[in-house]
Amino acid sequence: MMTSYTSETREPSTLSRYLDGEFWQAKDQLREDISRCELFHICSYDLTLDQNRDLTMERVCFFIQTPIMNQHLKNQVKEKQPGFIAKSMSLTELICSADLATGVKLGVMCGLYGGAVTNLGSPEQKDIWYLPVTDLAFTGMFAMTERGHGSNVRGILTEAHYDPDTQEFIIHTPSVDAQKMYIGNAMKGNYASLFAQLIIGGESQGPHCFIVPIRDTDGIMNPGVTTVDMKHKEGLHGVDNGILIFDHVRIPRENLLGKFGSVSAEGVYSSPVQNKSRRFNAMLAALTPTRLALTVQAMAAMKLGLIIAVRYSHSRRQFGPKDQDEVKIIEHQTQYLRLMPHLAAVLALTFTTRYAVGVMDDVLCRGDDMQHNRTLQAMVAGLKAYSTWQNLQCLQDCRECTGGMGFMMENRIPALKCDSDVFVTFEGDNMVMLQVVARELMSQYASQMQTSLMGGLIRTWTNSVSDGLRTSFLGFNVDRLGDLNFLLKALAYRERVLQRSLAARLYAKVEKNRDPFFDAWNSCLHHITSLALAHIHRVTLEQFAVAVQQCPVEEDRALLAKFCLLHGTSLVYQERAWYLEHNYLTPGTSRAIRTQLLELCRSVKDEALKVVSDFNVPSCCIQAPIAGIVNPRAQWAFYSSPDHTHLSSSLPQHHAAKL
């Protein structure tokens, strides 16, 4: 237990600093804390469920106690702090690199429970219900999802009846479908920030958030509260998910988080937002930053997977020219074609997330309403869906590109896959997220037209054939493919056409055919999800392009520019069928895009080693022996890490010259 670990001494490169962003000093401090802490030199894949949960709790407590995190968490109760969310996301990514379960559990306690208290509570409530969490006095959980209502949170059934005689709320689970489910920290936590229908005198005011004691710090359950352990999941074994059931549990009137609605002692309800639906939307909007955390968690997993797969691909040899040494597997065309687009995508996500976080911090500092920033809402929902799916594809390719070694737990990738698999359905199922994006885009478009939603949309739709953005003629000029502007325009064109045609279809179904809206929307779901992905694709390429321009070091800028072009090429290539269907690409241009994709992937495969190195993830977080990290329990898996600084000269001559 007394082993002491030293931190790594390598001086970060300029690119590494640029990728870290504004809060690189805080990240460096936390990197050193992680590297020195023995809790992160333990592999958890062979622990029991209980051991895993205990280790995760220890790790969470460690992070809360580090000076850098502790100060940051205490700042959470203050309002309008410049860069607060940006810093949160920077630290979250690093924590998730160390262990995803720890990141998720800390996210439940501070981001979700803490976020509910600090965003929906009064200053006094923040001091009472959140500050003690930062002192490890107690912990919290976030109880929104119910058995009957996962993605459709608006329909939650848990009740909070106000009893004016005792000035208490009576929290009750009226049916099996009302049971709170999948609640993280349910088996260890002390308080829940719980969403329930607020009912006064028999009338519901819609969902509100209450602080409900679950168990005291000795583990004694609050009478009327039952928890059921959900035990074994595909991953995130360190997070104790459970079910909460309430049998007329009484809590004081002060436990209603009152920012968007409060009840007087006499039982009179008041709220700054009159409409029930908009009120609930406002509460959900206040929790938007926690949604961005999912993207950051997915990015952490992707970077780890890519570090491991890229290093192994530069070490492992298999097949080769007759009577010569076998070649490094990164030289196989399919290998670099599978890995390089993911590396480009995670860079794009890094810069896009930074942009979204910046917008969010600005909105909060101005005291604006996040809910009404449609651009931001669409971006955050889209990022959540795109990044978490992208992560799963990335990790799957990393796993397959590392062969049998990638199937071994020692090499980290399997656990990353299993841990992050849930990201695509939790905190808003991705299919629902994409519908949020489309809804925001539809509203945004209607308001741009300064007229009613459907009418405005359909009128402009008829003009779309002669859309000024249409630049199909460029398709004939193959040289222009390598121009980032061509790719940016192509993505913007696709989004706009999908947006207009969706509006037209919905208009025809709802206004002309009088179809019920649900049916009309449902019959367009494939279109809707395509639009949402087209939107977020466009945003990521734009933000990547901006980040390339802003990069201060020329050499780094040139490297990023190649990956940016690769990202755009990859996105257009994926959707080339659509462009061909719309005569935006000619058959010849479409084939040229494939050639360009192959060539770009080939051209960055060696520089990929520098990029993954510049992610600057501490080696105790990487863990994988095939990435050059010794593990005494699996010496057979060790491959020494290739050195990117000498790579070009070590390439076999016939490969440097060929292809």
Next chain:
Amino acid sequence: MMTSYTSETREPSTLSRYLDGEFWQAKDQLREDISRCELFHICSYDLTLDQNRDLTMERVCFFIQTPIMNQHLKNQVKEKQPGFIAKSMSLTELICSADLATGVKLGVMCGLYGGAVTNLGSPEQKDIWYLPVTDLAFTGMFAMTERGHGSNVRGILTEAHYDPDTQEFIIHTPSVDAQKMYIGNAMKGNYASLFAQLIIGGESQGPHCFIVPIRDTDGIMNPGVTTVDMKHKEGLHGVDNGILIFDHVRIPRENLLGKFGSVSAEGVYSSPVQNKSRRFNAMLAALTPTRLALTVQAMAAMKLGLIIAVRYSHSRRQFGPKDQDEVKIIEHQTQYLRLMPHLAAVLALTFTTRYAVGVMDDVLCRGDDMQHNRTLQAMVAGLKAYSTWQNLQCLQDCRECTGGMGFMMENRIPALKCDSDVFVTFEGDNMVMLQVVARELMSQYASQMQTSLMGGLIRTWTNSVSDGLRTSFLGFNVDRLGDLNFLLKALAYRERVLQRSLAARLYAKVEKNRDPFFDAWNSCLHHITSLALAHIHRVTLEQFAVAVQQCPVEEDRALLAKFCLLHGTSLVYQERAWYLEHNYLTPGTSRAIRTQLLELCRSVKDEALKVVSDFNVPSCCIQAPIAGIVNPRAQWAFYSSPDHTHLSSSLPQHHAAKL
């Protein structure tokens, strides 16, 4: 331990019988055995590694002892038995439904170790080295893969020096890269069928297979043999994979499996195949049936995933029209669009595998050489790659379509994913399999041209623009899209064009530019893998179409015809970019294919319940509470199974009428 379980009594439908195929009686018997055995009423997801391995061994022993399997395994030593492989595959699929690790471990002991002995050994060797396995006297393992040579097995380094003085082979691991790795049953098994370079008088005769004692039945290691436990993997926890290292281990001369090469007492080598490379190919070809087993294992996993996801999608409700009941999630367009093509694909795989198995049984019964049946080799390699990737996509969609419930171990899908993930890289990495397919297609094509490979190909290539198969004009007639012949022709056209263009490219690179073959091939890898997938896509649709025609019951035939059309539509839709690039589809036809895909998926979503029911998987194998199987440890996850026979009448009216 004395709980008795009864088998299920439901009378199988005609479709169920048709899906089962020729050996339905044996399958029914094994279904009853499984249902009655307490070993299959235990969930293994919370066991330790050792407990998992012990349980798996118990399950393997159970299967070997069932009358139906025992007789079948004993028949393995006989030659030219009609339908032997077909029956093996039927039983394998069912065993894998019960537990994938059990199926894989049994496959190692009987399919791989047993297959090596029975296909490469003499009649005496079969009696000595394999029959005792069927009596549980000892168990075997299969030692081909080495640390340095996974996919590239030709380069294995383990040595077997013949010592004429003692008439022994000396088995030795000359380097770290020569260590046998990932060997299943390595920690429990008694004998290895081991591939090593046979060296006589300092000269290598290429890889041969030897029987090497590893440990006796009391677990005492054979001197000179070291095993290293590889322990924790992403899945298949019940399979004990390990490393084998040999330090000058002496085995008798008789332990060389002698079908393709033997050594006289004096050290004179003789073989029916003179060329070393062809000799090794012949040995590998003899093991072809074990490759098909992978496809069958993947099919078992897919069917389980689909049973669970389809049933839950018909039970679970979420979202819906305003002020009405929420709808079943199968009604959401994206839900049926994600699940239905997988159901069509697994039906296609069922029939294609049956066809491949039939060809293989015929070849063996005729005593033909499987190695030279290029159609068969391409089909088997292609099926392995396509089915195992298809399985992962299917299970991932099943997992996402079941939301948070799909992330819980109780609901089976996570373990299916983790267990079957390795299928895409083991027993021949899928990327290597696709190259095998392309190689066979190139050779086949050259021999069709009755001339040299490259010359013949390039001459016909120039004619391809006016290819008789080109039926692009059909694209203008949208009505014809629903014609299966249109889809069959489209898939055949794509395969042929990719084949010819690949030949032309390779010819230009190798013959004209004098590129080394490895470089030329590598620079075409993306093209090569596209061709291979195009080939297997075409084969699966053709075999599905044949199976529809042969289906004896009209109602079943009509149902299968819809899924067949869906499978073809889905395959063409996936590759519509290619068809557009080649002007085979017009933009309008391409969009019409999307509409047809959506409509077909919608039209089969209710009948999907009948199909998954007709897979006839015992409920103890399904396990998942969300599929209607009670699990006392996770009562919260239970959803009663929807009854497909009454489904149409239970649909809400507005959905029966709409969309």
